Structure formats: structure tokens, C-alpha cells
Amino acid sequence: MKESYVRDLKPGSSVTTTFLIRTKERKTARNGSAYLDLELQDSTGTIKAKLWDCDSFDPAFEVDDVVRVSAGVEVYQGTPQLSLRKIAKCREQEIALSDYLPHGSQDPDVLFESLLKRIKEMPPGPLQALLLKVFEDPEIVRKYKLAPAAMSYHHAYIGGLIEHVSSLVQLGDGICDHYPFLDRELILTSLLLHDLGKIEELNFSRAFTYSTRGQLVGHISMGIEMVRDKMRLVPDFPSELWDRLEHVILSHHGKLEFGSPKEPMFMEALAVNYLDDLDSKIEAMRQQYEADKDRPGNWTARNRALGRELLKPPSEPVSHAAPAKSSSSKV
Amino acid sequence: MKESYVRDLKPGSSVTTTFLIRTKERKTARNGSAYLDLELQDSTGTIKAKLWDCDSFDPAFEVDDVVRVSAGVEVYQGTPQLSLRKIAKCREQEIALSDYLPHGSQDPDVLFESLLKRIKEMPPGPLQALLLKVFEDPEIVRKYKLAPAAMSYHHAYIGGLIEHVSSLVQLGDGICDHYPFLDRELILTSLLLHDLGKIEELNFSRAFTYSTRGQLVGHISMGIEMVRDKMRLVPDFPSELWDRLEHVILSHHGKLEFGSPKEPMFMEALAVNYLDDLDSKIEAMRQQYEADKDRPGNWTARNRALGRELLKPPSEPVSHAAPAKSSSSKV
Amino acid sequence: MKESYVRDLKPGSSVTTTFLIRTKERKTARNGSAYLDLELQDSTGTIKAKLWDCDSFDPAFEVDDVVRVSAGVEVYQGTPQLSLRKIAKCREQEIALSDYLPHGSQDPDVLFESLLKRIKEMPPGPLQALLLKVFEDPEIVRKYKLAPAAMSYHHAYIGGLIEHVSSLVQLGDGICDHYPFLDRELILTSLLLHDLGKIEELNFSRAFTYSTRGQLVGHISMGIEMVRDKMRLVPDFPSELWDRLEHVILSHHGKLEFGSPKEPMFMEALAVNYLDDLDSKIEAMRQQYEADKDRPGNWTARNRALGRELLKPPSEPVSHAAPAKSSSSKV
């Protein structure tokens, strides 16, 4: 079991524990000797590390390996970093990957069971059949439970995709209760499948990166292909429904400039676009609040997804706050 | 009681009934004689009308008057219009204005009672107190029940504003059930007040137009003023809550280029922006479908709010549609 | 054989010939009688037509039928139109569709043979194998020879797609001769396949329209599907080549706002984007010049594709023009 985590390292102390190698670069110091400049990662964060005079070691590890290190915790330009004394690659069987990758607060298996249950409650028909083809494919299921929902913008952790979709399915049921003329099955199916391509667009077995195919083709077009392959397995999938479902997935970014080649042309497509966007932005805000909870003042740093600073929530809901002592400037 | 409605006029028939004068212009015919070119309106639509040789009449009516006419129903360039034989102004006491203005399908009084009930269920505090100040002001209540939500884009009929807000309050409760960290009272208050300025921005006692103040200042800034005046009546309204509520109202259009001078800077502001936008667009789509329900083909005309043609809903929900006979092009 | 063409109709004359029905609408005249308002089409253009008192006829024809008419050629608001005396549907076996649809100046069969020859000259390998899978599929070939390249912007006629592609293949060979580091086979394959989805996006067996699937999904995504289906039939199609080819097709519009979900990320994708855009715009200009060749003055009407008026070419190339009599304002 992993002994210490990035989040808990104290400047001035010593540490012996394991990390994932995120980046590794060989550099030359001013005195001409070689050193390794590393970035290490575990589930709680990342930290820079230096291995001085590295040529006297046998640094038999690469990016994405897990290593055991002994190191001193120092501070450089206000940020903690490790000065390594020992480093060696761990054996694969010693590694619990979940110790090294960020993950969410909910259990992906539980979320998946809940989604599957919701699918089975749907009225029988081509959409339910399609969903079962997808969510009974073990290779898809394995990746669907692990994938992050994005590289960094929101839900950027193991299990992030299924958390995001689980939230959306509940929102989708709510919106269909409210607007009874919406086609509930089409909306739920679209929400469950809209980001299916993410499981191939991103590499997430170790550090998160785009796959080359992901960067060249993108998750929308990759997801459409995966959905088409499963629709073909459903006998007599209705042609108009086929086109509508493809359209909802293609248009779910809402605008051409956000990478959707078509903009929503009917109600269900519009609703899926809005729910997806809202849930992503709410989660991006939530993460920003968490990241900046120790930052002094009322405001977070600039949030990249929204392009602006955010006002932090009050410690207690403002609508129940005690009255201000003096509101003279208002009256 | 009004005898006939625009929607039911048959080409070739004669009609005697009442209309509201929407526009009136005196023109000269090719033969040099004067005629009146009119647009008439009732709750079901508008129709053009001509009064030939009008100088022999005493056309003692103006725009926004209600008149009684006898006329033949003709067709000009494919569109029905009236050739007037008689026209005279009605006495005010004969007029039920609801016969002449478009209105929605729900009873504004019922909707209002329901909103008031929801307000009274809120926990006591400054926001509930503010809402009661607003919704117990009889002049506001009278206009709030009548106002359309927009000139033409969505809910453009008597009672449209309160229909839109009633829908939003339900959506707001749903979204707060889903994201428990949202401040429910702030969201509900914002939804109830975000378009309050509309009751002064638009003239809607007869034909809908912008008031001069509405066009110069706009409903956001006018609404902020009305809300400020009521907040001042609530003793010790908390200063931070005051600023947050103003921000949600100011930013509810979401982007500077849509006329909000600030963009949403915390979760509640973001949620209000998305719900308002979604409900407006869903309703704009619904109206387009209704307007084009007799138009041949699968597509509506170009919807001005969305800037594109819409695919009509299938006659039965597509997800239950019978399988297409041949889906060979897909497999 | 068709007796007369739209282009040759003379006001004041009578005509008996055949046309395709492009639009048909029943309207009511001022006198209450019904008439048909039609738009007729042949390979040289379109003309409006009226069938007065149509209820005494049995108008047993619909849009997209071919009819035989007897009519007088009149002028209405400066534009010729037909006043129909007789109209009857033709039997299908009498119809040569090419008489009724606009077509280009080159023979699609000849162009196709030439493309096939070029494909067969390519070095053997997965791309040639893929192209043969596509261009030996008889259903694809049939449509590929007929399809227009666009609804109206450029090459908007039967055979327009294959004319456009034939031009591009020659340009592609030229550009690869010039930049020897480009991958010629990838560029040629991409040019041949980039608009493959057009054969399903557009309906062109009679009047040109978007198919519902075409409008919902678009030719890029539809073409990708068709290419994927054929790539799967090529044994061991290399994975990286697969991704690159998809990327070139996806990105051939060059920018997100033009409907490409990815922008060109390597040289071959960039080159295909530029050649396609250049050839389309040159052809759009050529058509504008032809349409406005009788328009007085040096300038065409506003070209929709380019958003501006065009300077017409000089009657003889300007670079050989005789010197201006007085160029005093220049010296």
C-alpha cells in the first residue's frame, strides 16, 4: 500500500513512497553533469522531482512506470519539489493503479449498475435494444467506467465520464417530466451515448492524453461510428430514428465553432445540448471552488472553461445570511 | 360577443364582426381616389383590409380602436383580405379586450395563485420578504399577469410572461433537487424577478410595441430598478445577497453581446441563464411547429430565434415508430 | 424528343412541349375561382406558369412529374411566364430525364473512365484497393456520375460532382509534382472521396433538394461512413493511414465554422482543403460570368458564394489589350 501522497508532503521532511512517472527529461547542469527532471503523480496531485548526477544511476524506468523513491522535500520558487536520493521501478504486481490516477467520489460500478437498471426500465424498442448492445459489450463497459469526461475542463478524473452521464440521465428524466412533448427515450439514449467516443479519444490507462486518432478525428465522429456499428446489430432499426439519433450526437456541442458539424434542429437535440453544457459548466465551477478553497478573498483564479473569475459561494447560503450591519450605501 | 374570428374567414363569403385596428394608412388609388389600407387583428391572427373611396366615409377611428365591420372576404396574391363595406368604432363598454389580443392556453390567475403559493412555502427570510413586496403590489400583479414574455420571439401573447416564469420555477426547483449545493431561494427569486422589467418595456394593452423607455433603457436595467425599490423596503436586506441577486438578473442573458452587461460569475447565475434560454427556445420551437403544422414536408420555415429550419416532430414518437421497410442503405 | 426549351421561349408566341413540374400550388383568384400556380423546369432553366380555372381540368400530375403543355408565352413584371391551355402527364417511357435537368458540358461517362484509369495507374496498396472497392460498386458509380457538387453554389448540375473531382485530381497531381514531399496517393484518394457523401446528401433524380438525412447529418459525416465501410473490406488497411484519410475528409472545409469538425493538421489535409476551395470558387465565378454575360456594364450582380460583385473578364485578355488612348490620370 502506498505510504504517502503528494497532497500531504511537508517541506523539510523526508519521504519514501511510490509515484507514477508523468514526464521525464534528461538535462545538463551548470557544472556539466547530467540530471533527470521528472514530474511525479499520484491520485492526489503532481510534484516536480530532480535526480542529480543521474549518470551514476541506472534509471531503468520510463514515462507511465510506477517507481519507488526516497527523497527530501524541498521548496523551489515557492513550490514543493523532491530531491531524489533513490529511485527504482516497481514490479507491476505491486501496483494498484487507482493510487496513481485522480478519481471521483462515486463508485463507477455502482453508477453503471444504476444506468443499466434505468435502461432496462425503458419501454422495449429499438433504442433500448441499441443501448443493451452497447452496454452489454464488455470492452466498452470496461472503458466506459474508467474514462474521464474531458482532459482537464471538467470531470477530468477516472470515472468522470460515467459520473457526468449519470447526472445527465437524471436531468434528462426531469426535463422530460417537465416538457411532456419531448421524446424521453431519444433524449435518454442520446445522453447515454453522446460522449461514447471519449473512451477512444483519450488515453487514460496511465496519464491522460489524447490518442492520435482522437486528435485527428475527435470523439464526436468516433462515437458516431461506434453507435452506427451497434445500430446495425439491431434488426430493423427505424431509418428516421437512426438519423435523429445521429443528429443529436453530432450537434451536442451546439455550435459549429465548438466542433459540432451540425447545429440542433429539433427539440430533443436542443435539450441534450443545453443539459450537457450546463452539467459540464456546473462541474467546472465546482472544481474551481475546490481548487481555490484556501485562496484568500471572495474570488477564485480565472476559470479557463468560463474565461473569468468566479465569486465563491458564501460559507452559509446567502439567502439565510444574517443581515449586514450597515447597508447604508443601498438606501 | 364577437361573431367571427380571423382564423375562420372563408374566401368568397361575407362577414360582419369586430376587430382591433393595428395599422391604418390613407393612400391614393390609380384613379386618384383615396382609400384606407388597414391591418385588423383579433386573438386568432391578423388580416389586411381595404376601404375604397374612403373620403365619402367619416373614418372616425384610430390605431388601437376596436371597430365593427361588414366586408367581403377576397384573396389577393394568395392571401385572404377584406373589402370593407361598412366600418364604425365600437363603444368601449362593448369590448372584451381578450377577444382582440393573442393569449396563451393557461389562465394567468391560476398561474399567479400557484406562484404565490410557492413563494409562501419558501423559508422566511429576506428573499421571501422581497418577493412578497413585489407580488403583493397590485399594480405589478395586474401587469405581471398580462405581459407577454417577448415581442415576437417566444411567449408573445397576453399572459406569456407568467407562463414562462411558471415553467421556469418548476425547472428551478428540479435543478436544485439535482444539484443540492445550489441556493434554491436565490434561484427561485431570480427566476421570478429576472424579466420583471418586461412589464414596462413593452406596451401590451392593445397591439404589442416597445415603449420609448423600454427601447432606450431595456428590461434588464428597468427590472433592476424595480427590484432595488422593493429591496429597500425589506429591513436589513443583507448586502452580499443584494449584490448577488442584482448580478443574476443583470447576467441572465449570458453574454455581453446579448445585452447583459455582466456574464454569470457563480453557479446560480449560470443556472438561471441556462434555464431561461432553454425554456425560451423550446417554446419558440413549439410555436414554429404549430405555425407550420399544415406546411408540406418534414421541415418548418426558417425559425428566426434559432436562425435555421427545424425538423418537425414525427406524428408518433420516433422511438416507438414501426421499423422502416428498407434500411438497406444503412447496412 | 423535346420540341422547345425554356431558354428559347419568345413572348407573344405559342408553344407545345414538355417540362418537369418543380412546384405546384392551388390558389384562389380574386373572382373566387381556383387556379394552379406552377414552376416548370427543363435543362435550360425554369419558368412560371398559370393554369386558370383549374377545377374544370383533372390536374392528375404532381411535383417531379413530366408534363406536356400547350401555352401562350406572356410577360409578367418583366419576366416571361406561361398561360396554360392544356396540360397532361407524360408516360415515363417517353421521358429522357437529361432533357429536364441542368447538366454540365462534359460527359460523365468519359470523366469516370478517366478517373478509373488514373486509379489503376496508382501503385498497388491499401489506398488503390480502397478506391477500387468504392468505384467498382455499381450503385455508387451510378450516383457518382449524376450527382451535382452542390445545391446552388457551384457545379450545381447533373454531373457536377464528377466534373469537380476530375478537375481536382488533375490539380492534385500537379501539386504533388510541385511539392515532392507530399503523399500523392493520400491526396488523390482524398480528392476522389472527399465529397462522396454528396451522393446521399442531395436528392437529384428530379429537382435538387437536400435529403432529410443530408440536412440532419451532412455529407462529411455521411461520406466518412461510406469510406469506413469500404476500408473495412480492404484486408489489413493500415491503422495510421486510416486515421489520416478520415482526417483529410473531415477537415476538408478548412474551418470549424464551415462545418468541418477538425481543422487540417498536416500538409496533405491542408492541400486538399485549398484545392477544393479554389476549384469551387473559380467555378462559382465562371458561372456568375456566364449568368451575367448580357448584363450591361463591367460588373456582375453580387455573387453569393463570394459575397461581392465581380469584375467581368475583358473581351480579350487584358495583358494584350491595346493601350488606353489617354492614361493621363496615371502620370
Next chain:
Amino acid sequence: MKESYVRDLKPGSSVTTTFLIRTKERKTARNGSAYLDLELQDSTGTIKAKLWDCDSFDPAFEVDDVVRVSAGVEVYQGTPQLSLRKIAKCREQEIALSDYLPHGSQDPDVLFESLLKRIKEMPPGPLQALLLKVFEDPEIVRKYKLAPAAMSYHHAYIGGLIEHVSSLVQLGDGICDHYPFLDRELILTSLLLHDLGKIEELNFSRAFTYSTRGQLVGHISMGIEMVRDKMRLVPDFPSELWDRLEHVILSHHGKLEFGSPKEPMFMEALAVNYLDDLDSKIEAMRQQYEADKDRPGNWTARNRALGRELLKPPSEPVSHAAPAKSSSSKV
């Protein structure tokens, strides 16, 4: 009295003087000991400072305090900074705040008297009455004389707002002399009040920051509220004038994307927008020239307000410059 100023510190020398604390952060050095990383400020600029081994001190001061320091002036990465030997908080009564805040070259009291004189020369009427309500309110006057006109873009110093407005009032009188159909009183009133909200949007008693209300609501909306409150105190303020004045203030940024919820809809609104923008940009340029007057070459650094580098003025006006020795490249 303050002994030395930031502008005059010489690397290699020692200094004992007072500064305002602008930022303060506790950090850990490589050797594990704690130090304070500070930014110090006076009316001539800012300088970084380090207090090493700070735990042996009692650093009983906070941001916005004034401190007395003894320090050595060093250079770090080409920039001077202080290495502190002693630091202690000053007593409030010793402090002349004007020593620590940047201020302009003109005396705000003199400028204010001049504005008041101009107001009193206006013809009596509701606008003059309104201006007197505003400029005889001592709390407003106190802040109006101190406020900067912007955080950093232009006139970013104590007294900057009143300098900007004084310049505008003169420009406004000039423009009304030139275009006699403009409403002079409306223009002058608008110029005097257009940025009134700035006195609450910004905190400027110590370091300049946005207030939370300023960031959430903005100076335009805050200023409108302050003006409305004063208009209500003027008996029978004409309704149309009220709306016009609000419109000029709301629209003075000229475009929605610059934060004005309305764009100028009559001449006076347009003129106020142009004069405000011109005076701000001229001053932004003037500051850039001053900041870069020792920078080698003809060009300034990139100006953030204009988004480009500026050509410096010639040492003597170019129109009187001696002729170039050789202008051969021009002839």
C-alpha cells in the same frame, strides 16, 4: 516626511524609508526556513522585497499597512528588489496617504471647483438641479475627487476620474459649439455623470482593486442607480429627459461587447461615447509614451488598451523637422 521613493532607489545602496504593503506571502526557502515575499508601493511605483528568516521577526503588519524598512537594494533577474533588514508598521497618524498612492499632475480640488463653476453657469432647469444634488453631496464629492478613472487602462491614479471628466467637459463644450443642434446641457450632464459608478466600483483608499459589488454589478449599473436616486430628489424631473439621460449613461461604452446594454440611439449619446473613448485612448497613449520614454528605438512596448505598439512622438514636431538628408527612396 517620506525619505526615499521607489523611482530613485540605486542598486548597491542602502535605504531607510516607508512603503505601503501591496502583497504579502509567507514562503519556505530551499533550506527549510521561512521568508516573506512582499510587494511594496509608494506614489512613484512598486518594488519586490524579501524578508529572510522571517520567523525570528514579529511581522505584525498586513496588506495595506504602511511600514518603515531598512534594506539593501539588490538586483534580481535585471530588476531591483529590496533585501529587508528591519521592518515595522507605522502609526496611522504618521502617514500622508498621498505619499503611497500614484496621483496625477493636477490638483483635484482645483478641478472640482472649476466643474462646479461650470455647472452653476448652466441655465437653471432639471439637469442643473440634478447636478447640484450630486455635486453638493459631500460623500460623493469626497470620493469623486479621489477616484481613479480605471484600474490600469487610463488615468489609473488618485484624481484620475476628475481629470478625465474635466477634460471631457471642455471637449463637450467644444463639440456643442461646433454642432449647434446638439443639446449642450444633456451632453455636459452626461459627461459629468457617466462614470459616477466608478467611485463605488473601485476600492482606492489603499491599493486599487475592484469591490465585490463592482465586479458583480459594474460601474454603469451602479452609476445609474446613484443618478436615479438624485433625479428623484428633483421635483418634476421631466420623464423624457430622464429616459434620455439614462440612455446616454447606459450606452456610453458604445457597443454591447464593451459592456453597454444599449448602443447609442441619438446624437448626444453618440457624441458622449466618442469623446469618452477618444479621451481615454489619448491618455492611454500619453502614459505609454511616458512609461517608455527611456526605451531605445522609435517604438513603445505593446499598449494593452490599443493592442499594438505605438510610434513615439518625434523629439520636435515632425511638421517642423529639418528635411531628411536623403529622401532618394521616395523620388
Next chain:
Amino acid sequence: MKESYVRDLKPGSSVTTTFLIRTKERKTARNGSAYLDLELQDSTGTIKAKLWDCDSFDPAFEVDDVVRVSAGVEVYQGTPQLSLRKIAKCREQEIALSDYLPHGSQDPDVLFESLLKRIKEMPPGPLQALLLKVFEDPEIVRKYKLAPAAMSYHHAYIGGLIEHVSSLVQLGDGICDHYPFLDRELILTSLLLHDLGKIEELNFSRAFTYSTRGQLVGHISMGIEMVRDKMRLVPDFPSELWDRLEHVILSHHGKLEFGSPKEPMFMEALAVNYLDDLDSKIEAMRQQYEADKDRPGNWTARNRALGRELLKPPSEPVSHAAPAKSSSSKV
């Protein structure tokens, strides 16, 4: 002398007078006979005209000729038009062109003398020398007095350019009085020369049109050429001043997207851009007010230059308006 003007024609009357032929098109009537569809122009406006059965006439006139007509004044679709009985070309010597072209209210000769006087008051030096080279060139002077400032946006009448420049020179002197660090001679010279290219960009001897060279090259680049030719005639024109003056002219539209290939990079360029833009927009507003002075209501039609409707000025300046009877909604 011209007997009647477009502005004064009364429906139902007869008229015999002269007009300029603006457009002329031969069409065929429903009955097969030919007619001429004309647009006629004089200094007060334009009117449509029809010459029926034109083949029995000898219509020996062309666009830009002046003709004498006898006609009846009719109304077609609410707009007056002429039904011609006689039409014949006038002899050139009978024509005072000023009767047929719109012109402003000020005398171009007087304005020119005033500009020349201002130039002569400038301190001697290269800029004054340049201006004298330009404004003592008789061919330039002749056109400079006649040219409109724009095709339609503002000052679109004979003498419009010199009115616009005269206004700008006064504004320029004012701005230099206000900002004493500006280079007055550079600003005045730039204002006098910034639109010099307009005298060749537009044809204005008869109806206003763009010249082919004007449309291909544009007045900025054409004006630069004319200024360069004159600068070369000034001995030893200083090189830096040469570049600055070119820059001010090139950048006077302020932004790339408005056709300036460079954006203002020093104060004088910025000031010229703002003054030119302000004077053009004020004049565009003034023309709109005049055009819509009989339009009912407070608002003009949409102004094309500003892209919005304008609030008309009050009949008396609002700042002196009587108080509104009830301003209860404000308090």
C-alpha cells in the same frame, strides 16, 4: 429654368418639365407591346416613369441624358410615378446640372476659400507646401468642390466632401487647442487630404456611381498615390513626416475590417480616425432625422450606417422641456 421638381409633384396632376435619366430598361407588357421603364432624377429626389408602346417613339436618349417630358402623375402601390406622354432629349447648352443633382446647403466656393485661407495661415514648412501643391492644382480643386463624401452613407450630395472636410478642419483645430501636445499641422493636413481619393473613386458628373478603378483600388490607396505625387514636388520633404502622413491617411478608417490596411499607431492618427468617424455618423443621423421628419412616432426607420433605429430629437431641447405631468412610475 426647370419648371417643377420631384419633391413637388401632386398625384392626379399633369406636368411638363426636365429630368436626368438615371436608369432605362425596355420591357414587354402582357399584351406583347414594348414599354420603357425609367427612373428620373432631379436635385430633390427620384421618381419612376413608364413610357408605354415605346416602339412608336424614337427614344433617342440614354442614361445620364437630360430629357424634357410631359406626363401624368399617378400612384402605383402607394408611390407616385409618371405616365409619360412625350419625352425628348434636351440640348446640352440648356442644362444647369445643379438642377439635377442633390447638393448641400453650403456654397462649395465659399467653403473652399475658407479652407485655402486656413492653409495659408499655417506656419511655412513642408506640410503647407504640400497643401498648396494640392489645392492650387485646378483639376483637383474643380473636383474637390463637387465631390460627394460618400455614395449614400453621409454627405451624399454635390459638395458633400468639402462640407465634411470643412467641418473636420474646425474640429481638428479645436482638438489641438485641447490637447496641446498634438501636432496641429499634421492633423490639419491629414484631415484635408484623408479623402482626396474620393474625387476619383466616385463618378459624380451625373448619377453617383463607383468608378471601376474606384471599386478595384479604393479611395485610400488612390488618395495615397495623389498625395505621394504632390509630396515629390516639395523639395526635401522630410522622410519621417512623409511616413507619418501616409500612415494617418492609410489608417483613417481605424480598423482592418473597415478597409484600412494599418490601424492608428500614434496620437494624430487616432484623433483623425475619431473625428472623421464622429462627423460622418453625426451627419448620417442628421440626414435620417430629415428624411423621417414626417414619419409618425418618436423613432426613425432603421439607419443603415448605424444599424439601428434612432430616437428623434424632441421638438424643443429636452433639457428645457416642461416637467412631465405624472412621473409617478419613477418615484
Next chain:
Amino acid sequence: MKESYVRDLKPGSSVTTTFLIRTKERKTARNGSAYLDLELQDSTGTIKAKLWDCDSFDPAFEVDDVVRVSAGVEVYQGTPQLSLRKIAKCREQEIALSDYLPHGSQDPDVLFESLLKRIKEMPPGPLQALLLKVFEDPEIVRKYKLAPAAMSYHHAYIGGLIEHVSSLVQLGDGICDHYPFLDRELILTSLLLHDLGKIEELNFSRAFTYSTRGQLVGHISMGIEMVRDKMRLVPDFPSELWDRLEHVILSHHGKLEFGSPKEPMFMEALAVNYLDDLDSKIEAMRQQYEADKDRPGNWTARNRALGRELLKPPSEPVSHAAPAKSSSSKV
């Protein structure tokens, strides 16, 4: 002859050789002593250098001088830099400037001869005459052979302009072979002259910078002037051809926002715009590939000209690549 080049310096070694001074700044070290911070350049790249305790030297050299140095090669933050022991200015006669400036792989003299040969093959006429006026002007020819095509975006090396133009002339001949209706002489002339202003816009005798005139006026407007001067020397240059040629040069950036004051209005202008843009981007990509050829992974760094990362070419053309071992995810 230069002994060593930047590209070949080894950390830890010593070096004695010559460099061009690119930047030079005097700074103060932490210990109070002065040092020089330099950037040195030769034809293979640039390197930072420090001269410690510089006051004991007599640093009698300036930016753009060539110096001889003795130095140790160190590494600072992962990048090599020089610690200078000796530095002295070289005498001008010892310097071969081509050792210090980046240059392309082709010989400008050879390229120029080839262009001249192509010009002489053109049919005689005003365009050939113009080209000979330009390319027989020795001052133009000297600079034309040296100029880079851009500061940094593409062909940013000595001889870059003539390489770019040589490529374009070949492309131009190809496009005219393909589209026979294009005016070949106009296209070739435009390609040869479109960037003529670059030879004055940029300073390139030492380090590349914009000239002040270049930054104020720009190469398009400067080039137009040079072309006009030469056109005036061709007797009876046809007026329409003059305007067309100016238009092609003015519009060759294609869009207003890229600095062209006019957008292409006929085919030849469009073709020149596309060829220029394509050749620039292809070369920008080629340079990026070369710069990043040792960078690990499939992707380059972000290319500034295109605003995105580029996929590197495969080591062998992908269309001939061996099949992927497993393409299971595709089938």
C-alpha cells in the same frame, strides 16, 4: 572563415569563433557588479551569452556588429549559453555576412536567372515591359535576392522571398495550364510583384526587423508605389490592365482582416491569393517539421501560423506503410 557554429556547440567545451550581436543589455548582478547580457547569432541559430564584470572590459561593440569571442559552453535552465572570457569587434573586411544570417537551401542567383528567363519567354507587351523595368533595376535586384519572405512566419531567411516567388511562378504556370481561361501573364506578373514591398518593409542586412516605414505603411502599399513608378515608365501602359494589376496586389491577402484593403474581385486575383497562402502555409509546416524533428512523439509544438499542433509525417509515406498488426478496433 568561421570556426564553429551555434548548432554544433557542446556543453562543457570551450570555443573561439565569431558571431553577430543580436541584442545587448547591461545589467547589475546580485553582488552589485555590472555584466552584459547578449544574444549572439550565426547562420545556424542564436545563443545567449554573459560577459561578467563587464566594466573591466572595453565593450566597444554594438548590436549588429560581428565579434570574435572565447567562451565556455554552459547550460542554464536546460539551454546552452556562453560564458564569455574574451570578446572583440571584428574588422568589416573579415566578415562574410552569409555566415551570420540564416539562409535557404537554394542559390538566389540561380533562382533569379531562372525567373528572368521566364519573364523573357513571356509574349511581348506591357506586362513583360513592366517586369523588365523592375527586374533590370540593379538596386531592386540586389535586395530582391536577399530579402526574407517574412519576419518569422515562413521563408524567414536570406533569399526566402525569391524562393517563395520561384515556387509561386511554377504553381502559377500550372494553374494556368489547368484553367485555360485565366490570364497567364497577369497571374505571373502579379506573383512576381505581389511582395515587392517586402524589400523595403523589412531590414535584413543584419538582424531581421521591420523598418519604421514598413510598420507604418506596410509592404502592400509600399509595393504598389514601386510598381506604379515602374508602370509609368512603360509607354502607353493600358489603363484597365493597370487597375487590374494593382487590384491583384492589393487583394493578395484575401481578406480585409488580413490587411488587404480590397478582397479579390476577379479570377486572377483569387488564384494569386490562394497560391500565395498555400505556398506560405506549406512552407510554414515544413519548417515546423524540421524544427521539431527531434521532439518525441507524433506531434509538433503549436505552429503559430496555423494556431495548432501538427501531425508529423510518417517516416515512410503512409500510403505504403506496412499494415497495422491489429486493426481490430476498426472492424
